[in-house]
Amino acid sequence: MTGAATDEAGALGLRFWYDTFEGVRELFAEGHGSEGGPDDPLPSKTYRGLPRHVLAAPPRRIGDARWSFPGFRDRHPEGPPRRPWDGSTLSALLHHTYGLGRMELGPQAAWPYHRVVASARCFYPVELYVWLGGDTGGVPAGCYHYDPLHHALTALRPGGIPEELRAAVACKGRDTTALLLLSAYFRKTAFRYRDYAYRLCAQESGMVVGNALLVAGALGLDARVHHRFLDEPVNRALGLDGTEETTFAVLEIGALDEVAASPAPGRLPPSVPDRLPPLVTEHVRTCREDAALWSRLTTLDAGSRLTGEARFAPVAADPFHQPADGPAEFFADDDRPPGSVELGDALRRRDSGGRMFLPDRAALPQQQLADLLRYALDPVPSDHGDTPLRPLLDCHVLALNTAGQAAGLYRLDPSPALVPVPGRDGRPTVAMLCDRTPSVNTARANAVVFLTVDRYEGARGFGDRGYRVLHHEGGIVAQRLSVLAAAEGLSARITNGYDDRVVRELLGGGDAHVPIFAIVLGRRQATSQYEPPLDW
Ligand SMILES: Cc1cc2nc3c(=O)[nH]c(=O)nc-3n(C[C@H](O)[C@H](O)[C@H](O)COP(=O)(O)O)c2cc1C
Numbered sequence: 395m396t397g398a399a400t401d402e403a404g405a406l407g408l409r410f411w412y413d414t415f416e417g418v419r420e421l422f423a424e425g426h427g428s429e430g431g432p433d434d435p436l437p438s439k440t441y442r443g444l445p446r447h448v449l450a451a452p453p454r455r456i457g458d459a460r461w462s463f464p465g466f467r468d469r470h471p472e473g474p475p476r477r478p479w480d481g482s483t484l485s486a487l488l489h490h491t492y493g494l495g496r497m498e499l500g501p502q503a504a505w506p507y508h509r510v511v512a513s514a515r516c517f518y519p520v521e522l523y524v525w526l527g528g529d530t531g532g533v534p535a536g537c538y539h540y541d542p543l544h545h546a547l548t549a550l551r552p553g554g555i556p557e558e559l560r561a562a563v564a565c566k567g568r569d570t571t572a573l574l575l576l577s578a579y580f581r582k583t584a585f586r587y588r589d590y591a592y593r594l595c596a597q598e599s600g601m602v603v604g605n606a607l608l609v610a611g612a613l614g615l616d617a618r619v620h621h622r623f624l625d626e627p628v629n630r631a632l633g634l635d636g637t638e639e640t641t642f643a644v645l646e647i648g649a650l651d652e653v654a655a656s657p658a659p660g661r662l663p664p665s666v667p668d669r670l671p672p673l674v675t676e677h678v679r680t681c682r683e684d685a686a687l688w689s690r691l692t693t694l695d696a697g698s699r700l701t702g703e704a705r706f707a708p709v710a711a712d713p714f715h716q717p718a719d720g721p722a723e724f725f726a727d728d729d730r731p732p733g734s735v736e737l738g739d740a741l742r743r744r745d746s747g748g749r750m751f752l753p754d755r756a757a758l759p760q761q762q763l764a765d766l767l768r769y770a771l772d773p774v775p776s777d778h779g780d781t782p783l784r785p786l787l788d789c790h791v792l793a794l795n796t797a798g799q800a801a802g803l804y805r806l807d808p809s810p811a812l813v814p815v816p817g818r819d820g821r822p823t824v825a826m827l828c829d830r831t832p833s834v835n836t837a838r839a840n841a842v843v844f845l846t847v848d849r850y851e852g853a854r855g856f857g858d859r860g861y862r863v864l865h866h867e868g869g870i871v872a873q874r875l876s877v878l879a880a881a882e883g884l885s886a887r888i889t890n891g892y893d894d895r896v897v898r899e900l901l902g903g904g905d906a907h908v909p910i911f912a913i914v915l916g917r918r919q920a921t922s923q924y925e926p927p928l929d930w
Pocket residue numbers: 505508509511512513514515516594597598744745746747748831833834887888889890891
């Protein structure tokens with residue numbers, strides 16, 4: 395790619411956009427798998443016969459939730475307290491990025507395990523790997539899989555980050571402390587959702603990326619996201635076959651100074667030497683469904699691969715956004731001092747409102763709405779360019795039950811401000827959401843947030859990989875909103891149960907702009923659902 399995808403390259407992705415949005419009902423009508431039997435996939439990949447390192451209990455408090463946001467750092471140039479890179483920091487990074495947060499108990503608990511990041515039906519198709527550059531608190535340098543249920547690492551390969559992996563990812567930091575590698579293990583979601591699972595996997599890997607950025611920031615670590623890398627050598631390094639499970643995103647973890655001072659991101663190398671021996675592992679497989687049942691998913695993913703032929707230019711953010719207009723209602727400055735929004739607390743509190751989400755009737759004060767929205771569109775450090783870039787999406791807020799903020803539709807401006815969008819009637823959208831997501835009473839919500847992306851711009855910039863990359867962008871913002879909502883005592887329910895045509899009609903923007911996330915915000919009422927938090 396030269397920054398402009400060929401028509402042919404983007405066509406597969408665009409077809410998938412159509413199938414999973416305009417055509418989603420027909421896609422679902424093709425059938426889906428059954429759930430709840432003994433052959434369901436395990437919620438976390440479980441290797442057999444490999445050494446394990448049980449990690450130390452993670453600290454409950456890890457730092458302020460806002461340190462990863464340039465808007466917050468600019469106001470507090472002293473930055474977060476630096477921690478040593480040791481076993482405690484590693485334990486905190488992994489647990490708070492993608493660990494087990496709480497369990498639901500009792501006979502109704504069909505999905506008992508809840509992680510700090512939401513997942514459709516708690517399938518958790520994203521697996522987390524870490525490659526340690528050096529020995530870390532008793533864990534030797536090497537490649538590991540993170541087991542959230544036991545807060546342990548399974549050792550896959552010994553040794554520091556290999557040069558061929560750094561080359562395949564086009565790492566920027568000279569002295570990367572660790573790499574976090576996120577995969578999509580398609581079967582874990584596809585056994586139920588078939589081809590549609592690709593959308594969920596891409597949304598959720600974006601959310602885990604977003605959470606890793608939040609956690610790294612709080613811990614005083616710098617992180618940079620890679621959406622584009624040579625897939626084959628990265629999968630080979632992790633021992634993934636690329637079809638059942640493939641790498642979706644990589645995060646470089648290291649000190650900011652090193653990352654900032656390093657040269658501009660190069661193009662991906664034409665090829666990387668194949669020095670790592672093949673990694674042959676065994677893990678528990680309970681699900682024997684034929685992967686041919688989700689062949690469109692694997693075809694799209696194969697079409698999204700980057701090889702040594704790939705070339706990409708830095709991304710320009712402007713074409714991805716709809717033009718701003720109207721008078722902005724600027725947010726008052728955030729005068730909450732560093733340390734007052736504890737990320738560990740927010741992550742423990744984060745939830746989706748329960749199985750049947752019935753928000754209470756209390757209006758959401760304007761200040762709380764501003765505080766949960768204000769950093770959502772802050773720039774993200776990624777391989778889109780040399781400097782952090784505003785997420786490649788637009789964000790609208792349908793205010794329903796807020797105090798001090800008139801009900802109606804707003805566009806979130808990164809300044810940060812809300813820009814009223816006059817003359818739009820949100821009622822058909824609320825009615826549609828109540829109908830399509832009956833597990834949530836959206837009519838009682840405080841607000842609904844919609845994230846939209848320009849699919850044609852995505853195809854131009856990233857080819858078929860645009861589908862995945864734009865869902866990652868959405869996931870990063872969705873996770874920021876979910877966690878900052880939790881900090882305000884609100885639940886954030888992501889739902890894919892909506893008619894994109896009705897949402898488009900509300901938001902405007904035409905055929906190019908697809909709503910990829912709908913997030914219902916409200917304060918959860920107490921129910922008989924029993925979910926004790928997990929204490930360390
Ligand atoms: C990508 C994604 C799509 C989801 N889609 C729906 C949906 O269509 N309907 C719904 O009721 N919940 C949906 N959810 C909510 C999940 O079922 C919920 O996050 C999960 O049960 C875990 O609960 P927790 O977030 O409280 O831990 C979705 C969540 C995610 C991350």
